[in-house]
Amino acid sequence: MSGTALIRVRQLTREYRMDAEIVQALRGVSTEILPNEYVAIMGPSGSGKSTLMNLIGCLDTPTSGEYWLNGVEVSQMDDDELARVRNREIGFVFQTFNLLPRASALHNVELPLIYAGVRASIRRERAVTALMRVGLADRMGHKPSELSGGQRQRVAIARGLVNQPSILLADEPTGNLDSATSGEIMAVFDELHRQGQTIVMVTHERDIAERAHRIITLLDGVIHSDTMREAA
């Protein structure tokens, strides 16, 4: 029982009901993730990696098992409490960016702060700082449609970072990007990790996963392997 674990899951299961059939996406996952770890979750499609991601990201609740985040049990929380955890503790980066198309880059980055109830002036300042961290200070007024894929993903990363979350959760962050842009985005993650950010990334690409320091491989809803790489 490590008191320092940022994420601790014990026997997590998640079942879905599809018509009459019950699909077991996770069949009992237990692991711990420490602060400042850079973890890649791998596995073929259907292995349960997205389900685990949604559970860790508090977007979903487990059918059974425990999930402790920062020493607080979140597996028993209600909708609004989970929203608060997502807002304060977790920054998401999605494969499809998930930016609001009508809002400017700056406003997209401000969103988590709006739901955190941060005052407008401070909000703007922090959003600008986050955009500067990802090198997009000169594109703040642009809408997503006016940005390239790489730039959109940078906006999404800035949005993920703006509330200074405990974990940055990335779900196939380079899935919609070409290899050159993927390299740039991965460099951003590397830099964030170097600055002390805990990162959990779901990917099915081996070379992307190799950037992480620890690779958890899922197969059929259970952990198949969990390997630590030599620290860079």
Next chain:
Amino acid sequence: MPLREAFRLALQVIWANKMKSIFAVIGVFIGVMFLIAVVTIVQGMNRYMTDQVAGNFLGANTFQLRRYPDFNAGNISPDTWREWRRRPRITYDDARAAAAAITVPTSTAWESNTSAEVAYRDKSARIRVIGATEDYFEVRNWTIEFGRAFSTQEVRNGQPVVVIGSKVAEGLFENLDPLGREITIRGLPYRVVGVVESQGNIFGFSLDEFAVAPALSPVKRFANPPRVVDVLLVKAQSPEDMETAMADVEAVMRSRRHLRPAQDNSFALESAAGVLDFWGQINRIMFAVLPGLVSISLVVGGIVIMNIMLMSVAERTREIGIRKSLGARRRDILRQFLVESALLATLGAAIGIGVGLAVAAIVDMTTPLPASVAPWSIVVGVLLGAGVGIAAGLYPASRAARLDPVEAMRQE
């Protein structure tokens, strides 16, 4: 999410979907426009009736004795007409006896009406000519602007003097001073002794096209059969006195006509209160029907808004998912959509108020119907708009708030 953000966001969305927003609020818009236009016009007529019609027709605490009612509510059956036409006229003796029988302090005046050609040199006009007694101006609350009213002496002697309305003075004399000039009424020479202050217009008709001559002066031959008047006017000093005076007149007239207790009056007693009663009835009917009509369009408007909001929630499922993933709670999403729907409906109501007032103003300008804005109707309009918006938004907003973030973000 703070309310300010929700408003800003709602305005953005409404503005970004202008056409959809316009269609969404059309029902509320029509309902509120209708409410405002009708209330404004009814209110205008109301004020007009109270200030002008009743005031001119009969002033406060004033009643009239006549052969049959001057102001009638609803249709009059041919039988009623026949009965009225058979009634005896009001004679000089009736008028004198009635005035003498009144037991409270009053002013009384006779009135006989006819229409006649009035001319000065080459100018002439066909106007209302009134044969009246000396207190007529006081009973009618008319102020003599220039000159004087005629005297008791002039009435008794039937002197050919006349007091004219301001429009007549303008029409016949233009820039000349009418006082002391001789005009003809049906060819009979009359000397102008006074001009009555302007009474303005009513339903587009000037109230200043008349001439008042002494009741016993030569015009009496055209106005009525010998020794007959149209009206005895009685002005009391208080509503209670008026009631007493009316009772006195009724009693003496019934006795003069030898009416048995079971028989109806063969004459009419009318007061401004009676006229306003009639108007009040019309008013009550309108205000009974109006809420029904307005609520029908508001219910329809609400259903339209609800559907548009449901569409909007469906279209923005992904956005809702994204917002939830970023920490939006149920109440944040609920608030966002409620504010949007309330704002939408309130804007529709606001436009409805604007157009309703414009319609009322146009009606006011182009028809004799007057308009008067009732401030309460604007408040009611805004509240109805916001209320309909919130009611119509509740279901779509709660659906949006309950969306599962993972499912929602999966939507294209």
